[in-house]
Amino acid sequence: MSIRDLKTFLAIAKAGSFVAAARTVYRTQSAVTAQMQALEDQLGVILFDRSTRPPTLTDEGRGFVAKAQNVVAEYERLFSEPQDEHLRGNLRLGVVPSVITGLTPRVLVMLRDRYPGLRVELAMGLSAELVERVRRNLLDVALVSDPLEKGFSLQWSPFLREPLVLVAPIDAPAQSVEDLLEKYPFIRYTRHAWVGQLIEKQLKQQKLRVRETMVLDTLEAIIAMVHAGMGVSIVPMRLIEPAGSPPVRRLTLPGPMVYRTLGLVEIQDHPKSALMATLLGVLQAVTAQAGVAAPLPSRTATRVRRK
Numbered sequence: 484m485s486i487r488d489l490k491t492f493l494a495i496a497k498a499g500s501f502v503a504a505a506r507t508v509y510r511t512q513s514a515v516t517a518q519m520q521a522l523e524d525q526l527g528v529i530l531f532d533r534s535t536r537p538p539t540l541t542d543e544g545r546g547f548v549a550k551a552q553n554v555v556a557e558y559e560r561l562f563s564e565p566q567d568e569h570l571r572g573n574l575r576l577g578v579v580p581s582v583i584t585g586l587t588p589r590v591l592v593m594l595r596d597r598y599p600g601l602r603v604e605l606a607m608g609l610s611a612e613l614v615e616r617v618r619r620n621l622l623d624v625a626l627v628s629d630p631l632e633k634g635f636s637l638q639w640s641p642f643l644r645e646p647l648v649l650v651a652p653i654d655a656p657a658q659s660v661e662d663l664l665e666k667y668p669f670i671r672y673t674r675h676a677w678v679g680q681l682i683e684k685q686l687k688q689q690k691l692r693v694r695e696t697m698v699l700d701t702l703e704a705i706i707a708m709v710h711a712g713m714g715v716s717i718v719p720m721r722l723i724e725p726a727g728s729p730p731v732r733r734l735t736l737p738g739p740m741v742y743r744t745l746g747l748v749e750i751q752d753h754p755k756s757a758l759m760a761t762l763l764g765v766l767q768a769v770t771a772q773a774g775v776a777a778p779l780p781s782r783t784a785t786r787v788r789r790k
Contacts, residue, residue: 486771488522489551491515492530496548500537510720511648511733571600574758577613577625578605581678581702582745584725586643587626589769590762598761609700610677617748624759626766628677629744638753641746642766645719647685649734650705652712660734661691668714669693673700678743682717689738706731719743723770 487508494504495515505512523530530544540548578587587605594601606613606622613625617637630639649660651667658666671693672679686693696714699705703725705716710729719742720733747766749759 570598575604575623577622585723624749638749643745644742647741648720651715651732668696670714670716671698
């Protein structure tokens, strides 16, 4: 059982349906359904009466609402304790475009509120470019997708996993991923991005055929095109969605779930390692507050090829 499970349960209780709650927690309806079935199995009780449409809370489910609210409130209180306001310094941070509008603003606000003496200089670029800038000491740290290449040693600190999903227009017919890829043109996430290479690998492994019509390098642009009905795409499902993001349908891909991992890269034993550890803590706090933190190793060494 996780805080995310409890938050999803409370979202269903508040919204009144799995469909409405799925939009609130930025997950597919099928993912929310599976999540609640797993929660019921762990608790050993039936929380929802599925003989009704939409399913309604059982007596046990209604009784569990207050307990879940208390647990979530106590968990969130962990991240509202007074922090060290005397932390100071200048941090040069690089960020990939796919998190610049969703996750990053929340992180910067929390850093500003907790550490008013900490100044963050923000730069945006694709993962490979940002890693090279870290290596050349043009950036102190970068928030990137998990490294796919090998070469020289950097510190890699993952904190969040996001599943790859198919996104389709909101009015797309209820068809399989394969049928939608055949019916609609394919909008590709650029292969220059590491996540674009991960998507290409998944297409080949699952033998998914596409009719490519455009290549874009930002998630916002892809979502906007899909929302407008210009095609479908495969992208990482942002678990912290920016406000006002256009609605699209999200479908689970065939085969085993594939994730892109977000994390920080830095030079090992960097003089500003304390500031980077603070940034990592805030990233973990923001994702935990959103109920989307995944269990990942805290800090590991990896090898990333120089480009």
